[in-house]
Amino acid sequence: MQFHGYFRSSSSYRCRIAFNLKGLNYDFVSVHLLKDGGQQKSEAYKAMNPQGLVPTLEVDGQVLTQSPAILEWLDETYPEPPLLPIEPFERARVRAFTQVIACEIHPLQNLRVLQFLKQNYDQDQEGVAVWCRRWIGDGLEACEALLVKQNGGADFCFGDTPGMADIYLMPQVFSAARFGVDMKSFSNINRIVENCSKLEAFELAHPSKQPDAEA
Numbered sequence: 001m002q003f004h005g006y007f008r009s010s011s012s013y014r015c016r017i018a019f020n021l022k023g024l025n026y027d028f029v030s031v032h033l034l035k036d037g038g039q040q041k042s043e044a045y046k047a048m049n050p051q052g053l054v055p056t057l058e059v060d061g062q063v064l065t066q067s068p069a070i071l072e073w074l075d076e077t078y079p080e081p082p083l084l085p086i087e088p089f090e091r092a093r094v095r096a097f098t099q100v101i102a103c104e105i106h107p108l109q110n111l112r113v114l115q116f117l118k119q120n121y122d123q124d125q126e127g128v129a130v131w132c133r134r135w136i137g138d139g140l141e142a143c144e145a146l147l148v149k150q151n152g153g154a155d156f157c158f159g160d161t162p163g164m165a166d167i168y169l170m171p172q173v174f175s176a177a178r179f180g181v182d183m184k185s186f187s188n189i190n191r192i193v194e195n196c197s198k199l200e201a202f203e204l205a206h207p208s209k210q211p212d213a214e215a
Helices: 010-021 043-048 067-077 088-109 111-121 125-150 164-178 187-197
Strands: 002-005 027-030 056-059 062-065
Touching: 002 010, 010 067, 010 088, 010 164, 043 056, 062 067, 067 088, 067 164, 088 111, 088 125, 088 164, 111 125, 125 164, 125 187, 164 187
Parallel strands: 002 027
Antiparallel strands: 002 056, 056 062
16 A cells, blocks of 8 residues: 655545554555645646646555545554444544534645645634634534534444544544644543553554654
């Protein structure tokens, strides 16, 4: 498997956690989202991934894009340990939680959006950070409410072992810290993040531990 990603990309971060939880090795190819005008925009990369986004996974001559699709493929192809519950309603609840992050929060903090705000609406870095704090904060407030309703004090988002919801939550919390989101009121999220951080699969997936990491 050849994995094309970027150390600070939330979508790449999700996949790294999943690889680690499942004990899978891969060859990493860095796609720097800022150098050379954005290496993801190169003709060679867009021939593989027409969206010009990370991550991209190459395996056995096949190309997979979009982290939700990659994560579902990983779980179906390498089912142990499972990332989703067996029971259909529980699976749906986990997917709903992950989609709060993937569909409602992440697109609004995507690099393309932040660059557009700077270039077309004359926002400086603080203006961009205010934007991110608003939308990340709102989204994590919804995540916290879902955990209050469904978590029951478990060590992880949906039980006593980490799964798909935790894979989405950790990179989002990393982004929240980058943009200065106030996390004090999110007691369930904070507890789960602390538990995840103790696990090697999450620790080794952290952006700071990646070969392309920068200060």
